Amino acid sequence: DAGVIQSPRHEVTEMGQEVTLRCKPISGHDYLFWYRQTMMRGLELLIYFNNNVPIDDSGMPEDRFSAKMPNASFSTLKIQPSEPRDSAVYFCASSLSKGASETQYFGPGTRLLVL
Amino acid sequence: AQSVTQLGSHVSVSEGALVLLRCNYSSSVPPYLFWYVQYPNQGLQLLLKYTSAATLVKGINGFEAEFKKSETSFHLTKPSAHMSDAAEYFCAVSEGTGANNLFFGTGTRLTVIP
Numbered sequence: 001d002a003g004v005i006q007s008p009r010h011e012v013t014e015m016g017q018e019v020t021l022r023c024k025p026i027s028g029h030d031y032l033f034w035y036r037q038t039m040m041r042g043l044e045l046l047i048y049f050n051n052n053v054p055i056d057d058s059g060m061p062e063d064r065f066s067a068k069m070p071n072a073s074f075s076t077l078k079i080q081p082s083e084p085r086d087s088a089v090y091f092c093a094s095s096l097s098k099g100a101s102e103t104q105y106f107g108p109g110t111r112l113l114v115l
Numbered sequence: 116a117q118s119v120t121q122l123g124s125h126v127s128v129s130e131g132a133l134v135l136l137r138c139n140y141s142s143s144v145p146p147y148l149f150w151y152v153q154y155p156n157q158g159l160q161l162l163l164k165y166t167s168a169a170t171l172v173k174g175i176n177g178f179e180a181e182f183k184k185s186e187t188s189f190h191l192t193k194p195s196a197h198m199s200d201a202a203e204y205f206c207a208v209s210e211g212t213g214a215n216n217l218f219f220g221t222g223t224r225l226t227v228i229p
């Protein structure tokens with residue numbers, strides 16, 4: 001399996017622009033997670049989906065952030081409008097099932113810089 | 116609520132020396148505990164996990180961790196450090212009630228000195 005795939009790997013944009021991050025989970029995995037990693041706050045869970053349905057979006061920082069999962073093999077995280085404080089590495093992860101002991105498999109991340 | 120504390124944001128060891136990365140957890144229910152490794156410019160990779168079976172867990176690349184309930188700890192060790200072990204290591208906890216939301220520590224950057 002190719003693992004979790006994320007694109008783009010790097011994104012540089014200007015404040016106010018829309019940014020769309022993409023993720024393809026491992027085939028057959030029912031859970032998809034979006035994380036943000038910053039120096040100040042470490043790794044934070046933003047939102048997760050089960051069978052394409054958003055389950056918990058309490059980590060989404062504000063209304064500028066939105067996430068969708070139109071099908072089992074694709075998810076997007078959108079920031080509109082972007083701000084410099086959104087600069088971070090965004091990771092997508094997927095897992096096979098819900099169990100608390102289930103391993104999450106991470107993608108390589110998208111490094112976002114908002115100028 | 117679950118949380119994880121990693122003592123020491125940076126650890127340096129000589130090649131061949133013991134690696135010890137500390138992790139203490141807080142959980143209101145029996146926890147599941149994980150160690151992930153992140154190499155530069157890569158995503159996180161699972162090293163090992165504790166799932167309430169054996170308290171001493173062996174993982175990849177020669178790492179192991181011991182769950183100690185009395186100390187609420189899950190420290191990561193490796194007998195002999197290799198240059199390729201240089202990376203950032205994250206401890207994480209998930210609640211044992213069916214949800215696999217992970218709560219990560221702040222990470223420990225391991226440097227291996229030749």
